[in-house]
Amino acid sequence: MPASQYDFATIEPKWQRFWEENQTFRAAGPGEEGFDPSKPKYYVLIEFPYPSGEGLHVGHPRSYTALDVVARKRRMEGFNVLYPIGWDAFGLPTENYAIKTGRHPRDVTRENVVNYRRQLQRLGFSFDWSREVNTTDPDYYRWTQWIFLKLWENGLAYKAEIPINWCTSCKVGLANEEVVGGQCERCGGEVVRRMRSQWMLRITEYAERLLNDLNTVDFLEKIKMQQRNWIGRSTGAEVEFPIVGVSDRSMRVFTTRPDTLFGVTYMVLAPEHALVGELMDRCENADEVRAYVEAAGRKSDFERTEVAKEVTGVEMKGVRAFNPAAKTEVPVWVADYVLISYGTGAIMAVPGHDERDWRFARKYDLPIVEVISGGNIEEAAFVEIEDGMLVNSGPLDGLRPDQAIVKMTEIVESEGYGKASVQYRLRDWVFSRQKYWGEPIPMVNCPACGWVPVPEEELPLVLPEVERYQTTGTGESPLSLIEDWVKTRCPKCDGPATRETDTMPNWAGSSWYFLRYCDPANDAALADREALDYWTPVDWYNGGME
Template sequence: MSVPYNHKVIEKKWQKVWDDNKAFAATDDYSKPKYYALVEFPYPSGQGLHVGHPRPYTALDIVARKRRMQGYNVLYPMGWDAFGLPTENYAIKNKIHPKIVTANNVKRFKEQLHSLGYSFDWDREVNTTDPEYYKWTQWIFLKLFKAGLAYKSEMPINWCTSCKVGLANEEVVNGVCERCGSPVVRKVKSQWMLKITDYAEKLLEGLNDVDYIERVKVSQKNWIGKSQGAEVDFAIAGKEDKLTVYTTRPDTLFGATYMVVSPEHPALEKYKDEIKNMDAIREYQEQAARKSDFERSELAKDKTGVQIDGICAVNPVNGKEIPIWVSDYVLMSYGTGAIMAVPAHDTRDWEFAKKFNLPIIEVVAGGENVQEEAFTDVATGKMVNSGFLDGLEVAEAKKKIIDWLEEKKLGTGKTNYKLRDWVFSRQRYWGEPIPIVHCDKCGYVALPESELPLELPDVESYMPTDNGESPLAAMTDWVNTTCPCCGGPAKRETDTMPQWAGSSWYFLRYTDPKNTEALASPEALNYWLPVDWYNGGMEHTTLHLLYSRFWHKFLYDNKVVPCPEPYQKRTSHGMILGENGEKMSKSRGNVVNPDEIVNDYGADTLRTYEMFIGAFDLSASWSENGVKGCRRFLERVWKLQDILVDGDDFSSDMETKMHQTIKKVSNDFENLKYNTAIAALMALLNDFAKKGSITKGEYRTFLLLLNPVAPHITEEIWNTCGYEGYVYQQTWPEYDEAKTVENTIEIAVQINGKTRGVVALPVDADKETALAKAKEVVADKLTGTIIKEIYVPKKIINIVQK
């Protein structure tokens, strides 16, 4: 009898063996075929790992282990995305320096990951807060600055009233800060921006050349938001100025009955002396400043606005004067900050027009009564009430109106993108210093590359300031410097980079993390790139994924990296929910600590369960019973030692099943079907248990197939059974396609339409053989005269008697 399965002893033993042997270190032998598997590196929080973290890590660990057994030089690295607000907020609350908080969190995370037996190459560990790392983040920023893609701009930002920091739109959820839950208001601030919009088309086109799951591609395309339309100039009546709008439906210009401008539109300041109701507009501007972009653009919200009394606009196609309204649903950060409103063919405009009793003119025939019910975005039908466009189909009308606008110099056809430039400033301490100084004579000047890294100085106080400046602004000895251009007095930039900076290129550093002369050597980049398989959360597909692709494409254009796309394949995983089907959170009391699962059931059990819990790309609810079931499965795998018999080959009655399982597990691991791969191994285990024996050859193959999922137990059994070497050094099993096909098949035998038995037949049995065998099986039931015999190959035999 085998000794009991003791996961605590076994898992510590094999983790030490792997560490001592550097079992999973990628080599610098660039002659071998390579495979680069990547998971999003975590933000090391004080709470440590939750059970959601192991799901993607285990999935790619399976791929990495399988690839090594297939002869690849595998890079499967891990690091820490350690700058950012959560650490700084924790540091402020607990009066501990962010550097100390980060070091403690990283230590805890690393211990937890190590306890799960992941085959990370820890020699390549990176940390975004290491000056030797962020030196190259700063270097990339300087390249962007010198290329005109980093610039400073006065703009309204989302300001968290508690964190006292500017937030990207994506960091504002339902009008509050996603980090602390405090209200977010609008505030004008001078911000560093990255011109990601210059790469909008390249980011779209690049999606044609990569293997991303469809919903990731759709997410990227929607965020970039490419559209075809026209820019149209609406004159301000009696003035030389104009309001320019972008519209995808220039064919509906005759239906534009009013205009709407953003509360931040500069025309309001320019004409404040002529606007008679400026007090009402000022009050409305203050209200709008207390809302996030998300709240302002939410379709379902009640429409609000103020009509400007004192100026109006002129519709360029018919010369009619139309009112101008101020409303917060128009954003200065999107488009031109002004829109033309066509209420007959846009739901939001229609709702606004109905509320404020504004004219509604149908210009595309085919809808309901537009005075009673709007019909949205009519893209077919014929033009009506549209002067020289009347009678034209929509597509033809679009072309004609653009030609007319260009001829009259009232507008032009234009491709537009919803994508906005990237706000790249944070008025906080815990981030990469921006390597720029400001000189009154020379303006914004880049630090010489020889002065990088510009290190984050130690500060007595890293508390956010009430005036919105970074805590670094108070460090006059650090701030005051000399201009690299003229040698005169200058001041350092005191904003720091956002958390997205370090994560936009970390995958490059993994290829050559100790390099002091470059972010990575050309040889390493040429060999390892692109990443072969990258898995991450869907929540990062419109931010991190887009930002990192932008930086990579810029570096490709500057001949720093060898390929235009960083990731060849991108997949995403579903969330693990609490047992109650809700998202895990402390407030709901449904958080599961992976340390407890590892302690009580073992790392291999946790790994197996997280892969067996359900389809990898879908959310799944945690189940304690499911964990116990996976533990029982591993115990049964362990006990197969008790029925082990000699024989290096597959037994004849198991050969087909073995080859079928090798094929299924191999294919399922490649296609994110981890749950069905494990189910196949469970079914094979049942067959061995039912048979009562397993040959050494069969057990060997079984252990190899299970190893990527449950590496500790399989290494221990391998060693106990006397197999040569270690499992991780072995070759992945191969199947013979011909041997995956069943040689025999079981077919129901019916008498007068009722099943009376089952017969095992060769797959290619002819009718005569099939009937003869069937009659043997049901001989005692054939008591009458046979009048008909029916044989449907591989399906059924029916004998009719009377």
């Protein structure tokens, strides 16, 4: 049949109406009408869309069509197929639109969803529309909040002081990529680093399991590789370097190369390290150090480590650390190439065998000691050490580096100044946003009891109405301005208390939607156990690589 004779304007609406009226693609799980236990189940999942004001873009139908083919084929093969759809609707684009127009993000979202639904239905996808979920629906985010409370109960949610990039003119926190040359990419205003108390999720607790379980899943190899790099496991040793003359202070470092401990000629603290402040009164050039720390505070991590043409630093004159292996005293420097957010925020510098340390030592005229023979440390750091041999290293002399790592770790442990250790690049997840359009974090701060969870039976903690949707001039969420919402009673002691005004990040609601699809109307649990056991795991997922 020539294409011109296919009367899509008549045929497609006819069948789309038929599918809708007959609920042709409705999936029935255990206990639901029409459930056929003799059929094997098949769960097909797409990354659910963010309903933006622009409507669908061509990338949406691309992946939905691929899985629609899979879903239809499996149905014809006799499977009980679940192919659901929903909306990942909290987050920035809608919020920015609301700030600009003054319209409530909820109303904007509702309109966008209507448009998306219309477009998707016209494309004829075989979604089970009876299971539609929306992360901004209080009946949905009630369970997102409930999950947060479970994380809190199990010690996996906590508060911590985290440095953020702060635009002094826009008065918002910025991502590293939004800071250019110490200035805000949007407005050119000055950006400073600020410490702010944020909710964190302890995902590092699962680093080892995430890594090991990659061996059990059927992912593309390049995705597994990406995941392994993201987790970034490294083995080595933690070593304590006491501060000379200060009995209760020491610098703790993590090194993957304990074999080079005898080559340490100086130590470096990140500018934000607590010891910098604590040792300031022993420091002969405190003004100089303070000025350096302040200047470093105006740079992003990216600028400090990736684009820096030259390493910079300042010595804390009068402060020295004791190298417990070589039994020598070494100077202590502050340098912004060391990040507080990575490792312990302090390093032992081995300029003979690390390129960056070598450049730094050359620039500031610090000693460079060879501890692995085979290179020429006068010309460059010697890092291709596979064939090298330990020298100038006491009990390690004559060993190969791999042997020396094992032996030095034993010595560190037996002499009691450190231990073997595993570290991950993976960081805990910053779970606070100072924004309006997100799930309120269901926690109350009581002067007497500390942080107290909102009782489960009071969930959902509904997002209150506000006059303006932007972050306040002090960098707080707009929720902080609603006094009668913020002021509350402590659920534990009934004393006066205040609510958390931060909201959750975009990925809170979208990290568990595949569970809710199994039982989307449940008001007693995030999903019924039997439904979860029946439908999960997902058999075929198509979405972002992460």
